[in-house]
Amino acid sequence: MSSSATTSPVSLVDMPELPLKHILSYVGFRSLQSLRLVSKPLCQFIDTKKLHVQIDYIKIKTYQRGVELKLKSCGLVSHLEMKMQGEGTNVSFGDKSRYYGNTDYLGFSVNLLKYVFNTYTVHTQKRLEYSGGEDSTFLEMFQTFLSEQRIILRVFELSFRGFEQQAVRFLPFFDSNTLKSLIFNWIFIDELNFDLMLLEQWKKARFLFSDQKIFRVPIQHFGHFETANFYMQNITAQDLLHLKEKYTQSPVFSIANIYCERSVSPDQVYGESEENEWIFRCSDPNYALIIDYFYGYYRYCRTHISDTTLSAFE
């Protein structure tokens, strides 16, 4: 932390500001917390210089009277659990625990996240995992903080377990250009709702895994995903034509697994097939689209032409 570059350093704290910032940006979140306890000048430097920190994933799990936070940075995981206990909060971290009287566990948990985002410039996270229940209080408090601080989460993958309306409110806090993968594990089947599909974060995502929820929206809302796994209530002839058209034209489509409660007979749309398998040429002559159907399950797969029976007729 030498203010001028005139003498060689004998220890880390003698470093000029630029190299020290460089070093501390590589150590990871957990090591930064350890370094804060080593020396007061270093603690002050870390707390006041808005250092860059790479976070690989953040996991937030809320349950009845408790919140679990997990944060991984540079290969090291920090794990905390806040539980309501009497009038206060019991905090477990590592192999230690501490009790805070007259402290709300939700406020305490949100304050920890506030500390992370206020103290550091948090860089792209590979994954943010949220798992909550019916009570949205924690999520709303976190969203209020993000909104007030104008923080946009730059996350590659969001894994969300909760209600659709919670997801609709949470997704706008993610940078739509960074967010590529959506994993939804719904805990309630909502009524017909298009709100999610209208968000940029949905429209720009490339991978979708949606479990348990049966969608009752037009299948066109799913055609842009390169890899998709989802449930539909009903698949019509128009839906099948749309998917075939979309997937054969797309240069990036990979695979889609679509489950449905009801479907028109695919023979009526794709032609008769004894083995319930159809192959169509893609607009790229090197690729073909293979469609398989088995009792309410469709599998669309873009495959290199040499791996299909079409190549035998070339």
Place this chain on the structure above:
Amino acid sequence: MSVENAPVVDVDEAAIPVEKKMYYRFESNDKKEFRVSELAIQQSETLNRLVEAMGYTSEDVENKPAIAIENIDGKTLKLVFQWCEHHKGEAIPVDDGSVPKIVEIPEFDAKLMDIDNGLLFKLIWAADYLNIVQLLNVSCKKVANMAQGKTPAQLRRVYLLPSDEEDEAAKRAAQEAQDPRAREVEEEFEERKRQGGNSFF
């Protein structure tokens, strides 16, 4: 190319003829002299600007005194020039402000930096002073890697951080500087130490 074979010529120990191309002579603060190729110097923005401003010819290099680098000792400067010679001609990373960067430490650099921590800190300091971007990146990454999985006590030893007594002196200096955040940080620090010497995370 191994670290030992990197073509930095320490004039006092020079036994191998230097290639016939433009080079410059530099002198450390302990009077060690080095010959460094023009291409290698380009890795250092500071030295590159300096030699361009001087406009030396090959004759000038021989006839005029070596360029003095007053803040860096010979042991450190040798490592710096070995690194520059090994990486000469390589593109210099553009700082786009995206920190932390993804930095891989090449095998040559890893061997070059297999040195005691005090010398490594001097190397970082020199890379910063001479503005050698990639050397600064790899050396900072190397020092950062030392923190992995260490307790505060281990970090104190690894990073040669001051003792508690010296911390007290730093505390007084910080208070004297009248930084309004200093006292707050100090109180928080003391509180955490009282609570078991570990942070939440």
